[in-house]
Amino acid sequence: MAYVAPAEVEQIPPAEVEDVELYHAKSWVTKYVFSQDAKVIAIQYSATAIAIGLVGLVLSWLMRLQLGFPELFDFIEPSDYYQFITVHGMIMVIYLLTALFLGGFGNYLIPLMVGARDMVFPYVNMVSYWVYLGAVILLIVSFFVPGGATGAGWTLYPPQAILSGTPGSEGGIILMLVSLALFIIGFTMGGLNYVVTVLQARTRGMTLMRLPLTIWGIFTATVLALLAFPALLVGAVMMTFDKLLGTSFFMPALVEMGVYLDYGGGSPLLFQHLFWFFGHPEVYIVALPAFGIVSDLISVHARRHIFGYRMMVWAIVGIGALSFVVWAHHMYVSGMNPWFGFFFATTTLIIAVPTALKVYNWTLTLWKGNIRFTLPMLFALAFIVTFVNGGITGLFLGNVVVDVPLSDTMFVVAHFHMVMGVAPLLVVFGGIYHWFPLITGRMLHEGMGQFHFWVTFIGAYTIFLPLHYLGFLGVPRRYFEMGETNFIPESAQDLNAFVTVVALTVGVAQIVFFINLFWSLKNGKLAGHNPWKACSLEWRTAHVPPRHGNFDDLPVVYRWAYDYGVPGADEDFIPQDVPPDRVSTGKGEV
Amino acid sequence: MMQRLTILAPMTALSFFGAAGNAFAGGRSEPWQMWFQPAASPVMERIIEFHNLLFVIEVSIVTLVLGLMCYIIVRFNAKANPVPTKTTHNTLLEVVWTGVPLLILMVIAVPSLNLLYYADRIENIEMTLKVTGNQWFWTYSYPDHGGFEFDSVIVPDDELKEGQPRLLTVDNEVVLPVETNIRLLFTSSDVIHNWAVPSLGLKLDTVAGRINENWMRINKEGDYYGMCSELCGINHGFMPIHVKAVSKADFAEWVETARKEFAGAGGPAPVRVAETGAR
Numbered sequence: 001m002a003y004v005a006p007a008e009v010e011q012i013p014p015a016e017v018e019d020v021e022l023y024h025a026k027s028w029v030t031k032y033v034f035s036q037d038a039k040v041i042a043i044q045y046s047a048t049a050i051a052i053g054l055v056g057l058v059l060s061w062l063m064r065l066q067l068g069f070p071e072l073f074d075f076i077e078p079s080d081y082y083q084f085i086t087v088h089g090m091i092m093v094i095y096l097l098t099a100l101f102l103g104g105f106g107n108y109l110i111p112l113m114v115g116a117r118d119m120v121f122p123y124v125n126m127v128s129y130w131v132y133l134g135a136v137i138l139l140i141v142s143f144f145v146p147g148g149a150t151g152a153g154w155t156l157y158p159p160q161a162i163l164s165g166t167p168g169s170e171g172g173i174i175l176m177l178v179s180l181a182l183f184i185i186g187f188t189m190g191g192l193n194y195v196v197t198v199l200q201a202r203t204r205g206m207t208l209m210r211l212p213l214t215i216w217g218i219f220t221a222t223v224l225a226l227l228a229f230p231a232l233l234v235g236a237v238m239m240t241f242d243k244l245l246g247t248s249f250f251m252p253a254l255v256e257m258g259v260y261l262d263y264g265g266g267s268p269l270l271f272q273h274l275f276w277f278f279g280h281p282e283v284y285i286v287a288l289p290a291f292g293i294v295s296d297l298i299s300v301h302a303r304r305h306i307f308g309y310r311m312m313v314w315a316i317v318g319i320g321a322l323s324f325v326v327w328a329h330h331m332y333v334s335g336m337n338p339w340f341g342f343f344f345a346t347t348t349l350i351i352a353v354p355t356a357l358k359v360y361n362w363t364l365t366l367w368k369g370n371i372r373f374t375l376p377m378l379f380a381l382a383f384i385v386t387f388v389n390g391g392i393t394g395l396f397l398g399n400v401v402v403d404v405p406l407s408d409t410m411f412v413v414a415h416f417h418m419v420m421g422v423a424p425l426l427v428v429f430g431g432i433y434h435w436f437p438l439i440t441g442r443m444l445h446e447g448m449g450q451f452h453f454w455v456t457f458i459g460a461y462t463i464f465l466p467l468h469y470l471g472f473l474g475v476p477r478r479y480f481e482m483g484e485t486n487f488i489p490e491s492a493q494d495l496n497a498f499v500t501v502v503a504l505t506v507g508v509a510q511i512v513f514f515i516n517l518f519w520s521l522k523n524g525k526l527a528g529h530n531p532w533k534a535c536s537l538e539w540r541t542a543h544v545p546p547r548h549g550n551f552d553d554l555p556v557v558y559r560w561a562y563d564y565g566v567p568g569a570d571e572d573f574i575p576q577d578v579p580p581d582r583v584s585t586g587k588g589e590v
Numbered sequence: 591m592m593q594r595l596t597i598l599a600p601m602t603a604l605s606f607f608g609a610a611g612n613a614f615a616g617g618r619s620e621p622w623q624m625w626f627q628p629a630a631s632p633v634m635e636r637i638i639e640f641h642n643l644l645f646v647i648e649v650s651i652v653t654l655v656l657g658l659m660c661y662i663i664v665r666f667n668a669k670a671n672p673v674p675t676k677t678t679h680n681t682l683l684e685v686v687w688t689g690v691p692l693l694i695l696m697v698i699a700v701p702s703l704n705l706l707y708y709a710d711r712i713e714n715i716e717m718t719l720k721v722t723g724n725q726w727f728w729t730y731s732y733p734d735h736g737g738f739e740f741d742s743v744i745v746p747d748d749e750l751k752e753g754q755p756r757l758l759t760v761d762n763e764v765v766l767p768v769e770t771n772i773r774l775l776f777t778s779s780d781v782i783h784n785w786a787v788p789s790l791g792l793k794l795d796t797v798a799g800r801i802n803e804n805w806m807r808i809n810k811e812g813d814y815y816g817m818c819s820e821l822c823g824i825n826h827g828f829m830p831i832h833v834k835a836v837s838k839a840d841f842a843e844w845v846e847t848a849r850k851e852f853a854g855a856g857g858p859a860p861v862r863v864a865e866t867g868a869r
Contacts, residue, residue, distance in 0.1 A: 078824050078825070078827070079824055082821075082824065082826075151824070152821070153821045155821075157782060157820075157821070159780065159781045159782070159798065160780075160781035160782065160821065160822055160823050163780065163781060163823070165725045165726075165780070165781065165822070165823030165824060165825075166781075166823045166824065167824060252797075252798045252799025252800075253798070253799060254778075254779060254780050254781075254798040254799070255779050255780050256780060257725065265799075266799075267799070267800075268782055268797055268798070268799075269797065269800070302666070302674065303674045304674045304675070305676070305677075307677070307679065308679045308684060311679070311684065333784060333786075333793045333794055333795055333819070333820075334782075334795045334797070335776070335794055335795050335797065335800065335802030335803075338706050338707050338710045341706050342703055342706060345699070345702060345703065345706070346699060346703075349695045349698065349699055350695070352691060352695060353688060353691050353692060353695070356687070356691045357684075357687070357688065359655065360684075360687050363655075363658055363659075363662070364677075364680075364683075366662045366666060367662060367666065367675075368666055368671060368674060368675035368677070369662075369666050369671065369674045369675075370666070370667075370668050370671055370672060370673070370674040371662070371663070371666050371667045371668055371671075372667075372668045373667065373668075381659065381663070384655075384659065385655070385656060385659055388651070388652060388655045389652055392648045392651055392652055393648070395644055395647075395648055395698065396641065396644055396648075399640070399644065399698065399702040400702070400706045401633075401636075401637050401640060401702060401705045401706055401709055402637060402640060402641050402644060402702075404637065404709070404791060404792070404793045405626055405634070405637060405788050405791060405793065407793055407819065408784065408786070408793070408819040408820060409819075469624075472624075472625050472626055473619040473623055473626075473627070474618075474619055474626070474627055474788040475619075476786075476817050476818075476819050476827075478821045478826060479817075479826070479827040480826070480827045481827060488619065489619050489620055489621040489622075489623070490621055491621040491622045491623075492619065492621075564674065565673070565674045565676060566676075572674075
């Protein structure tokens with residue numbers, strides 16, 4: 001077993017660039033609406049993402065009601081049902097999780113944690129949010145055009161996405177594609193900002209290998225997104241051409257309701273490749289920030305160094321790289337050459353290795369720790385269990401042959417909801433409980449938080465475990481009005497009804513979380529400067545909450561972000577900007 | 591709704607009855623069935639076997655992690671372990687725990703990839719069935735038996751006869767012989783559909799402009815049901831599959847009547863695909 005050597009005093013080089021004046025807001029509008037402060041933009045991103053996420057939640061209730069009680073809710077037509085499915089998926093994956101992790105957490109934490117005054121391009125950062133808002137509004141508008149929103153499933157597979165047999169094939173699909181394109185444009189502006197800020201605006205002494213893992217996660221995810229989203233953009237543009245101009249990128253010769261169309265020569269599978277070339281990295285665009293945040297939460301609340309920091313960094317980077325060579329495992333039943341299946345099954349299995357490493361390191365970080373069961377810690381622990389659980393069902397789906405009976409069944413629904421729905425959301429909650437004191441200066445209410453945690457954690461399992469079972473029975477996904485078919489026996493239908501009731505209950509219980517947010521804003525316990533006694537720079541600002549420009553004098557970094565329990569130190573932690581020669585005297589340096 | 595609630599109570603008793611009476615005999619799921627539907631083809635038998643191996647591995651891993659977490663929570667909480675350790679890494683441990691998952695993955699990959707090739711193609715194809723997906727019904731043709739073809743459309747609820755399963759009954763079921771290596775060709779006239787029969791271990795997209803190939807061999811006579819498994823528009827949920835497996839003799843007889851019944855509906859000159867294409 002190796003032990004940490006006390007950090008040596010090192011020469012910190014002088015600043016390479018002068019501190020530049022930030023934009024000074026002249027009015028309330030430029031301060032809070034068209035703000036160029038990354039922290040305000042972060043709140044705008046988060047609020048918008050959570051608001052649209054709530055729309056997605058309500059859509060899922062409507063779907064569950066239809067699945068659970070088809071007779072009672074027979075006013076939900078099949079076209080409505082498919083629209084709900086499609087928009088629910090789109091919202092949750094892209095407009096909620098991607099925007100919240102990168103636009104929300106990224107904007108707030110990157111400048112603070114790397115010791116910068118703001119993002120490198122504050123103006124572009126502001127535009128990024130407003131373009132994102134435009135994308136969200138377009139998505140909502142698509143519900144109100146003739147024909148309604150698209151019902152093509154969130155995967156938008158052509159030919160059906162643009163043919164009349166699918167709801168929303170008139171205006172809905174166009175708005176959906178334009179909204180996606182807008183999102184990607186907005187994200188690219190933000191994403192370039194995050195990458196450049198991490199690479200160029202770190203404070204003195206903040207080497208890459210001293211970055212908190214949160215930043216590594218968000219940084220790597222942003223790089224993935226910058227590389228993956230263009231594939232979706234291309235797909236969206238081509239499909240728009242197919243629909244509006246009559247090109248045949250994705251359209252073979254085919255009939256539509258018995259009438260031959262003018263299309264010919266295109267390949268529907270081409271779109272699937274483009275979509276999943278984006279779609280699989282997308283899983284990790286959501287997961288990697290979650291990995292990073294969880295690592296930090298665990299370390300802070302167990303008062304332990306992160307175990308195997310370098311390995312954690314390389315695992316994040318490795319997972320990110322591998323995520324670009326596994327995309328076709330979403331297409332095992334599309335009729336691919338076994339060679340293809342061979343390749344993608346192998347890469348899919350290999351990605352389990354760095355993922356397993358992360359789980360080990362989290363476990364070893366907790367091992368012999370001094371675990372405080374604070375709310376962020378509870379959510380982090382719940383994440384580990386849920387992620388292992390949800391990830392491991394991917395072993396069934398990653399093997400081509402076992403995927404055959406399970407593909408397109410409720411098992412798949414259960415798998416991805418566990419691994420990229422519930423698990424990242426647990427981290428979102430954990431992150432909010434952790435950083436709320438920094439953002440507002442007040443703690444969230446503990447009791448309400450406990451209630452929220454247990455209902456969410458246990459509720460998620462009660463909802464999604466039965467769906468795995470339904471998948472084994474062969475219950476297909478995306479089916480309207482299953483009711484009793486004998487294929488799906490009565491017992492399974494009763495289970496469906498049960499799941500619906502639980503899903504509604506857990507969903508409604510989230511109100512407690514929002515009450516907590518608003519109540520604590522005014523009445524929460526005052527947090528003070530560093531309530532969790534964390535080492536990273538975001539807690540080292542002169543003011544809580546930090547003001548525009550973040551720091552009075554830019555901090556200088558002497559150590560990594562995980563110096564907990566260093567021998568000889570007065571406190572059980574040493575913040576990153578405390579020089580080694582000031583630790584030994586240890587006069588209340590907090 | 592109320593009906594459902596009243597059913598809930600005696601459910602367990604009913605399910606025992608169902609299991610004993612074996613009313614469905616495979617081909618679709620039974621009340622309170624655990625796991626997959628019973629296998630009716632050699633491929634599905636192997637899939638279930640392999641799945642069982644995976645299941646043991648996965649449950650062990652999850653149990654291990656869950657156990658570790660519980661131990662950690664009890665043993666290393668703030669009260670039980672006031673002084674945290676300073677260990678940052680341990681090279682031996684890190685090498686071992688990278689090696690172990692790799693080994694486990696090898697154990698999984700070898701049978702998995704073997705089975706992948708087995709499920710893809712087989713020699714000695716005896717006949718061919720061509721499946722065409724349409725919005726929203728299936729068209730089946732028998733190129734090796736004179737090339738006749740017919741549509742298979744769902745029977746609506748109000749026309750169901752006694753004993754016919756809801757949403758699974760079609761007007762013309764696809765009749766196939768047992769213990770015969772059947773080549774399956776899949777295509778579509780419009781959007782992407784997916785021809786899936788769980789008990790036969792089959793699920794493959796039908797894509798316009800492409801032909802996908804697979805094979806199957808049905809072990810015993812019976813009715814096997816499946817459903818479209820790729821979102822194909824508004825009536826995606828209403829294009830079931832009903833495979834009726836009969837003895838070879840009965841099949842020959844059925845072919846004779848079917849030829850007459852569906853005469854004229856078929857494609858061009860009959861071609862024996864099976865002989866020309868077999869590897």
